[in-house]
Amino acid sequence: MPAFTARPVTPADLPLISGFAESAETLFYFFPKAHFPLGAAQLASALAERQHGIVLLRDEQPVAYANLLKVVPGEYASLGNLVVAPAARGQGAARALIEHLEHLARTNFAIRELRAACFNHNSAGLLCYQQLGFSPFAMEPRQDWQGRAVMLLHLRRAIPC
Incomplete structure (x- = not known):
């Protein structure tokens, strides 16, 4: 299986990422405020209010997306809008994307918790x-x-120094 790479999201990625939400349920899990079907404009609006929108690639094709919803430098960063393409689920894409965003947040904001x-x-x-x-x-x-x-569970993990 090819390795994943990551890069900042571009406007050209948004229509494809919007298609990762194949149902109202999937969309609710990754973007509760959005309306199904998700369009690139809704995703662009959310991204404008967040930091470090990242697309994960396999074979140069986007397979996952997330951003940092909230960052408190020196303390914590919160993941936002995490979604994996249906065909890439269960293959480690979420793990790779979370690890990449954690690295960015640790390096740029000295966070201690994700x-x-x-x-x-x-x-x-x-x-x-x-x-x-x-x-x-x-x-x-x-x-x-x-x-x-429904219940929204807030989760955290400590970042090793």
């Missing part, structure tokens, strides 16, 4: 975060895209 949020129904996401050493530290009641009650 944070993420994941909805209780997103079993694949929760399993991935658990395998990467994240632990829950808070819960927040929300509503999903259909108005049903």
Whole structure:
């Protein structure tokens, strides 16, 4: 299997990344405020409010995307809009992308903790975060895209010095 590489996202990547959300449920997990189907304009709007939008590539093709939602220099950075292309799920893309963003945040902002949020129904996401050493530290009641009650789990992992 070819190795992953990463680079900053470009406007030309946004239509393809928008297609990674193949259902309203998938979109809710990676971008809860967006409306299905996701368009490049919605993704560009979110990116304008965030830092370090990164696209992960395999064979020069985008297979995953995420950004840093919030950064508190010297303390923590929060992952945002993490999504993996359907054909690349379960192949280590999320791990590679999270590790890349962690490196950027540690290098540029001297963070000591990486944070993420994941909805209780997103079993694949929760399993991935658990395998990467994240632990829950808070819960927040929300509503999903259909108005049903769900729980947003806030997760974190310490960054070794």
